[in-house]
Amino acid sequence: MRTIGLACFSAMLSICPMVASAEICEIPANDEAGDSHVPYTGETMGDRSLVHLRWVADADPLLDAEGRPDGELVAWHLIYNIHPDNLAFKWPKIGWKREFDLPLVSGQADCDEAFGQFSLERDAPIIPSRSSRQNAQAYIRVADGDSHSESDGDGTDEQSTRTGGATRTGKIVEGKFETQYLIYSAMTHIPNDGVIEATFDSKGGALLAWAPASVGIDFEEARSQIKESGFDVEVYDSAEPLPGDDTPLQNVVGEEGLDYLGFSPESFTATFKISGEPARAQTQIIMLSPDRQPIGVKVLPVPWASSAK
Helix, strand or coil, X not given: XXXXXXXXXXXXXXXXXXXXXXXXXXXXXXXXXXXXXXXXXXXXXXXXXXXXXXEEEXXXXXXXXXXXXXXXXXXXXXXXXXXXXXXXXXXXXXXXXXXXXXXXXXCEEEEEEEEECEEEXXXXXXXXXXXXXXXXXXXXXXXXXXXXXXXXXXXXXXXXXXXXXXXXXXXXXXCEEEEEEEEEEEEEEEXXXXXXXXXXXEECCCEEEECHHHHCECHHHXXXXXXXXXXXXXXEECCCECCCCCCEHHHHHCCCXXXXXXXXXXXXXXXXXXXXXXXXXXXXXXXXXXXXXXEEEEEEECCCXXXXX
């Protein structure tokens, strides 16, 4: 088993799932015998040598703060641009894309992590910006894989559900992934309390753009709580371009009718009340550069969308 850490810094280890600590997003060696989620890797040349990339897909058990398996997996995917030209891409089956405004330069890589339950999909092509699809495999989320049964203290059980993961960009140096930007998000729905516990983090000055209404949280309440925690908060209308971009935000995420909050969190955790509006089936986390250009988008499922009150 390849040992990597989920995107939680040391101050957050008591509240975030993780795997055994080591370098995050390092190129995996062979997994231990008996591992049912082995790493897969491939290198592909695009049409007329327009694309030359390396991809990696792996999954490993998540551990709790005491180092014990918590029943979930972390699925880990990497794309490494080894062509002289820039590379933007989509990996549709895992809901991950790198925007063409800020592509991967030669020698740069992106790494994506998500937690839940996953199975191997052997037909999971990567769609580069300059070429036709590139064959790849990926670990695809299994429906309803984020459920946990927790006691509420009086003998009854509630079904809490969570979603989240991390996206990072950087470069590979001697087989190690050297992070430039990182964003992390984790959200847990606790229906008996009528709340969602959310944890966000960032590194390198990256901003995270998020639509609270997509998970069933009132927009103004979320904005107020984040501001009261000491963070500068920007509001992005999905019909308008981001401050550092010319493209309307709804074209970046492919979804209309949502306003986004932009902020640069540092180990930020908050509890939000669930609003009366229904959650959507998915939420999108956008990574922005410090000058507000979109770097990439990660689509996360919202397992409680059908039950949020």
